[in-house]
Amino acid sequence: MMNKRFDRRRQQVFAALLFSLLVAVPVQARDFRDAVDDAVRSLATARAGGKGSRENQQAVITLATAGEKSLLPLLNGFENATPEGVNWLRNTFEQIADQVRGSQKQLPAAELEDFILNVNHSSQARRLAYESLLLQDPGLRKRLIPAMLMDAGSEFRRDAVSMLLEQAEDASADAAVSLYRRAFSGAVHEDQVSKIAERLRAAGEDVSISQHFGFVTTWNVVGPFDNREEKGFAQVFAPEEELQNSAEFGMEYTGMNGPVKWQVLQSEDDYGIVDIAGQLENYKGSLMYLTSSWDSPVGQSLQVRLGTPNAWKLWVNGKLVFEREEYHRSTRMDQYIVPVELNAGPNLLVVKLCQNEQTQDWAQKYQFQLRISDAAGAGVLPGQAVAQNVYAEEDSR
Amino acid sequence: MKAIFQTLITVVIFSLFISTGLTAGDWKQFRGDATNSVTGSENLPIELSGSTIAWKAELPGRGLSGPIVVGTDVLVSSSSGYFQDRLHMLCFDTRSGEQKWHRQFTAIGRTMTHEKMANATPTMASDGRRVVAFFSSNDLICTDLRGRLLWFRGLGSEFPNASNSLGMSSSPVIVGSTVVVQVESDAEAFACGVDLATGETRWQLERPRAANWTSPSVINGKTEETSLVLLQSSKGLTAVRPLDGSIVWTFEDGASTIPSATVANGTIFVPSNGITALQTDGKEVTKVWNAANLAPATASPVVYNGQCLVLNSSGVLSAGDVLDGNRIWQLRLRGPFSSSPVVSAGYLYAFNESGTAFVVLLEPDRGTIISELDLGEKVLCSPGIGDGGLFVRSDQHLIRLSRP
Structure with a gap:
């Protein structure tokens, strides 16, 4: 029991x-x-x-x-x-x-x-x-990297491009061109792109660096307006008021040296540099307005990447997205990275570019370069839609 | 018996003296704990040679930041990546050079610098328990001494216009419980005091909008409340309380935007129209003298044994009398110098940009080069001293120089 x-x-x-x-x-x-x-x-x-x-x-x-x-x-x-x-x-x-x-x-x-x-x-x-x-x-590098040429991450792409360049150095002339072409398609960093373009051009190939990077090369420009004593940066001139939402290129304004009209400025530079000093004149103590329309097939999140040694403001579809009052502290491609939301259809880009009155040799540049890219830095051309880079890797610099 | 006892006492005292000399102090921030580039009694090598290179440790990326020393840790920062947006904090053993830890972060702020500079240009700072790294991108990072993150401030994203396309170089200083940083550029400029425990801002001060590469200096009081932080700019020098940022006094005769002020025995030697000596009673400031012919280039002045030592743009080391600024002697070194020299036990150690180290014996009426050593690597940082070693970094290596 x-x-x-x-x-x-x-x-x-x-x-x-x-x-x-x-x-x-x-x-x-x-x-x-x-x-x-x-x-x-x-x-x-x-x-x-x-x-x-x-x-x-x-x-x-x-x-x-x-x-x-x-x-x-x-x-x-x-x-x-x-x-x-x-x-x-x-x-x-x-x-x-x-x-x-x-x-x-x-x-x-x-x-x-x-x-x-x-x-x-x-x-x-x-x-x-x-x-x-x-x-x-x-062994991971050899196993994974070759398939990452078009990756959303720029560091993976850079590694994949490097591997192709290594192969191209040892390849026959024809095979090398093919490898360089492949590498070019994935390259997003200036040093790699310029090196590949040099090799391809030496082999007689036609290469457009500015198109590859998505530089905006055609601009309507009006100026000069007064920026003596750097006062124009904060001052709103007539084009600035009128260009917030639409561009009317028939207008004439009173500039710092007399009447000014819109004119077309085309950059032929590999890196899309629009050179006010070289193509027009280095108006000391002046500012210019420049505008371009960028067509997007869909609404999408992209980046405006801009480089300039001059003070600048940027509006996209009438919205001020960044401004910076710094003169002649160097410049380079992708100096500033600004995330933007683009609409389906035409998008109006407006740049206000300011030159001061410094007299030093190193303070005479009056220029900018602007491109549209995805988050990895790959150029995007008008009419292209990019798969959304949900996990954008690079913030505004 | 008495004689033996006396001998024993002598031996013990001597041993203590020697060991103290070998492990004297830490070097916890840019230009040392007192931001004056001087340390007392380190037993550093005088005759530099290959055998005085105790070890070399590899570093990732690039950097102009100087090493700091906390006990047996020597810490340094680097930046790498195509955009210099990889931020590195590294800790090595002072004796063996073995890497203790390596942490990476991603820059939030703008990383562009002149090619000579790097994102990792400001020198770290430590209170002995925590370490703060600051970068040109204005990312301010605090970890403990094992590399465990305590807080992260992206001052570059909080203040996106406070940047300089040539690069920012101002190093943070820690006074008591506050980290003080200067973030000054043409487009936006401020200084702030950050709570070392939490990373939250205690105070923020608007500063002159102009590019500025100087670092804060410290007048250490008995407490944090009585200490002063000196903020230098093209306008002059401003003394603030580290706890609340309140301004105590200002000197408004202008100052350099590259070499920083040095404090010694209550006198401030500010790079202003050459060197200007100031004295303060803690409430007001008085100009004592100005010496236009003591003109520091990039290196900050060092004050030692009654002499104010400056390196000019021609690589000439000048010594001025701290009492009146009169030049006492000059010695031609081979420049250019980006780094600030340091002084220990009567010897000045200077590293030029091409990596040649000079040891200069400092005497009342002259300076004499005792030895030179070509490290074969570009040196742009200011060295650190601690645990019996002189630590210097190139882009590629962290190097310990010490007696064989």
Whole structure:
């Protein structure tokens, strides 16, 4: 009797234990996943101004405690992360990757490689995964990079172009041209593009660098207006009022030296430089308005990339998107990167370009270059639609 | 017995002296803890040679930022990538040169600089527990001494016009619990005090809108409340309280926008029409003298043993009397110099741009070159001193120089 009762009791205890385990394990696992997800969300939404840094320090501890199970969630967190958030996520990933390596373990190679290959993920996160994995698998470069020539991430594209250039150096003349052509199609950085264009031109090939980069080369220009003592930058002249939404090119205005009319200015430069000083005149203490229409087949998020040593303002469809009052502190292509929303149909670009009265030799440039690109820096021409770069990798510079 | 005891005491004291000399102080920010480029008693090598290169550690990317030393950690920043938007913070062991950790961040602000400069131009700062890295892109990053992020400020995105297409170089300083940074350009200019614990802004001060590459200097008081931070610009010098940014006094005779002011024994030596010496009682400032013939180029002045030492654009080292500014002696080195020289135990160490190190014995009436060493690598940073070593970085390497 006692034995039976004992057996029944033991069965009840065992059943209770089994039930607890069946219930508790998923609950604990769910709690664990929730804690990781919450911590990743906290980091990904990091705010400007240092706000919430203490909470984020706690979130890092949670994720570091979870160890390598946090790695993939951290990478996934990049997708809608703020720029500050990207840096919190990255630092936490690096801490954990160091922990894993320090304990003589391997990073989860298969999962990371899958993540890298999924182009729907953030380019920055994929690159972080790639570079982390490369430390334990040097063969990764040869295996993955060749297929990344048109990747959304400019660093992957750069690597793929470099590999093609290496091959071209050792190839026959015909094969080299073919390789250079392929490399050119994916290149987004000026140094690589100029090198490839030089090789192709030497081989008798026709190459348009300005088209490749998406430079806007035809502008209507009116000026000069008065910018003596740099006062014109803040002053609103007649074209500035009238050009907010539509361009009327028949108008005549009173400029700083008399009546001025619109005229067409075409850049023949490889890098789309519109040279006011060279093509018109270096009007000291002046400013010009320039406008161009850019047709987009769809509404899309793109970038205006501008370079100039002069002070400038830029309006897109009547909206001031950036202004900068700095003179003669150097210039280069892609000096400023401004994210813009373009409408389906014609989009009006208006540039106000200002020259001051500095007399030094190095302060005589009066020029700008402007192109439209996707987030990786690939040129976009009027009439082209770009697959949305949801996870834009480069912010306004 | 008494003699043995005395001998033992002597040995202990001597050992303490020697060991103190070997591990004297840290070098926790640009131009050292007191932002004056001088350290007391480090046992640095005088006869530089290949054997005084204790180790070389490889660095990623490029950088003009100087190394800082905290205990047995030597830390330095770099920037890499086609757009210099990869920000690196690295920590090495002072003794072995072994890399302890390496963290990367992504720049939020504008990264364009003149090709001679790099995004990693400002030198890091530390309070001994935390380390703050600042970049030309105005990204301000604080980690602990294991590289764990404590906060991140993208001042370049918060203030998108506060940038200079030639590059920004002002290094942060830490006074007590506050990090002070100067972010000054033609288009937008401000200085701010940031809470070292949280990264939040304690105060922000509008500054003259003009390009400025100088770094703040510090007059250390007994407490953070009584300390002063000196903000230099083309307009002059402004002394502020680090905790609240309140302005205590201003000097308005103009100042250089490249070399920064140095403080020694209560006197401020500001690059202004040559060098101008100022004295302050903590409330007001008084001009003591001006010496137009002490004209620093890029390097900031160093004050040591009654002499104000400046490197001019011709690579000539001049020593002026701190009491009246009169020039005492001159010594031609081979410039140009981008880095500020440092002084330890009576010797000045200067690195020219091509990577030649000069050791100059400083005496009351002359300076004498004791030794030179060509490192074979471009050196644009100001060196750091600590743990018995002199640390300098090129683009490629972090190098420790010490006695063999």
